[in-house]
Amino acid sequence: MRLFLFAAIVILCCITLACDSKEEVEQLKVVVPSGVAVPEDMVYIPAGDFIMGDPSDPKTLQGKTIHTEAFLIDRYETRRGKYASFKSDYSFDPSKKNFPVANIDYASAEAYCRFKGGRLPTEAEWEKSARGIDDRKWPWRNFYQHPNNGFSGFLPEPVDKRPEWISPYGIYGMGHNVWEWTSDDYSYPGQAPAELGKFKVIRGGLTQTHTTIKFTPVFFRNWMEPTASYPFLGFRCARSIKSVD
Amino acid sequence: MKFNRRNFLKAFSALGLALLPGNGYAVPDYRNDKNFPKEYVQNRDIPEFHIRSANPFLGVDIDNWGLVVGGKVKNKLALGYEDLFGFKTHSQISRLKCVECWSAKAKWGGFRFEELVERAEPHPSAKYVHLKSADSYYESYLLEELLRPRVLLVLSMNGAPLSKDHGYPLRLIAPFKYGYKNIKYITQIDFADSQGRNYWSNHGPYSVDGTIQPGIDHPLDYHKKPLPINGGEVFHPFDKRPDQG
Numbered sequence: 001m002r003l004f005l006f007a008a009i010v011i012l013c014c015i016t017l018a019c020d021s022k023e024e025v026e027q028l029k030v031v032v033p034s035g036v037a038v039p040e041d042m043v044y045i046p047a048g049d050f051i052m053g054d055p056s057d058p059k060t061l062q063g064k065t066i067h068t069e070a071f072l073i074d075r076y077e078t079r080r081g082k083y084a085s086f087k088s089d090y091s092f093d094p095s096k097k098n099f100p101v102a103n104i105d106y107a108s109a110e111a112y113c114r115f116k117g118g119r120l121p122t123e124a125e126w127e128k129s130a131r132g133i134d135d136r137k138w139p140w141r142n143f144y145q146h147p148n149n150g151f152s153g154f155l156p157e158p159v160d161k162r163p164e165w166i167s168p169y170g171i172y173g174m175g176h177n178v179w180e181w182t183s184d185d186y187s188y189p190g191q192a193p194a195e196l197g198k199f200k201v202i203r204g205g206l207t208q209t210h211t212t213i214k215f216t217p218v219f220f221r222n223w224m225e226p227t228a229s230y231p232f233l234g235f236r237c238a239r240s241i242k243s244v245d
Numbered sequence: 246m247k248f249n250r251r252n253f254l255k256a257f258s259a260l261g262l263a264l265l266p267g268n269g270y271a272v273p274d275y276r277n278d279k280n281f282p283k284e285y286v287q288n289r290d291i292p293e294f295h296i297r298s299a300n301p302f303l304g305v306d307i308d309n310w311g312l313v314v315g316g317k318v319k320n321k322l323a324l325g326y327e328d329l330f331g332f333k334t335h336s337q338i339s340r341l342k343c344v345e346c347w348s349a350k351a352k353w354g355g356f357r358f359e360e361l362v363e364r365a366e367p368h369p370s371a372k373y374v375h376l377k378s379a380d381s382y383y384e385s386y387l388l389e390e391l392l393r394p395r396v397l398l399v400l401s402m403n404g405a406p407l408s409k410d411h412g413y414p415l416r417l418i419a420p421f422k423y424g425y426k427n428i429k430y431i432t433q434i435d436f437a438d439s440q441g442r443n444y445w446s447n448h449g450p451y452s453v454d455g456t457i458q459p460g461i462d463h464p465l466d467y468h469k470k471p472l473p474i475n476g477g478e479v480f481h482p483f484d485k486r487p488d489q490g
Contacts, residue, residue: 152344152423153452179459192482194489208460210346211450222459223475230477231456
């Protein structure tokens, strides 16, 4: 009888765990060196190598090992409420102050980050923050379908809504919500000369075909003219460690 | 009294917008009835440029057509077809990107939305624009979006007056929006202080915003082969960008 009860409890626990779609993303253990102050809502990313790009995508670095210095990056995409503290004539619905700011061109995004004492992340910094050091394809590692299929448009969410979709460094919104400006020009082998220096790399949003919505892999490089502003395009900021007082 | 264009303009001057039947086309509802006359505008997959029509109808009789510009404006306008040729004309080559995945390219000729803004003088609170059509379709935009440089109120396509299939006598081309936002057969433009719904957000899974999302396109002029798009106005590698002359 005891054995039966024990087995039943074990089976029940397994079913409960299997049904829980909000699996926790295993976090990398990071030790912040003494003397490095990490501001609220920023994350310390240590110096070191990571694998950038993927062999399946010739417009990426195709799995090359890249070294970055340590840096800080925003845990969340820049919120509308915070952006308003920088640009007083920025109007937004106060009930959506925690949604990502969008319709912001590259220069405005860069200016905000400077105002906050930082800069836009480089593409390498962005990708390392999203995938960690283990060559994963999704920030949360495992593949699953985007749950919002069946709708054509873009539906932003509060920047801190999805703890189940964080990166191994605990960073939100790197596989969904808005696309994000990075500081790098978009270039790749064989690029047409007329395109050189014309676009900036944007990262980390969703792709759509008709009403099918898909997560994009962490290595996927999108591109955009710096003057563009669209409702699906926002940003987050980064800082070099040496600039932290 | 026969209601024709001249009477429309005369009536507008004499009685004001409230008494006008001018843009109130009585359109039979064939959305759920396949037995509509063959000569009606309807969905057809023309290889060069597919035709899409939410509600099949006969097309506009120009003698019964007029454009009313109203809502929150200082000057309400009633314009006949020939009045539209008094505006400064522009032309551009741009793609119509359908939310169903295909896109097609044409040379569009017409005038800028700011021409109407200058004449109608909308109130400062009027941040939105609602458009209605002769086939009982309707759309909603942010005023700011309609003032973007590549947005045209279109009178001609590929050097000829718009055809019945493509929205004669007046349609909108906003190249960074999905095709369903590019309303045809426009009869009424209202400035408003709140965002309205549009036809497809009320009848299907398509967003009011309708900004073209990053994803995949199947251009008709490329044998529908899949090509990546970055979001916003679609330019494929074989398309000329505006700054390329």
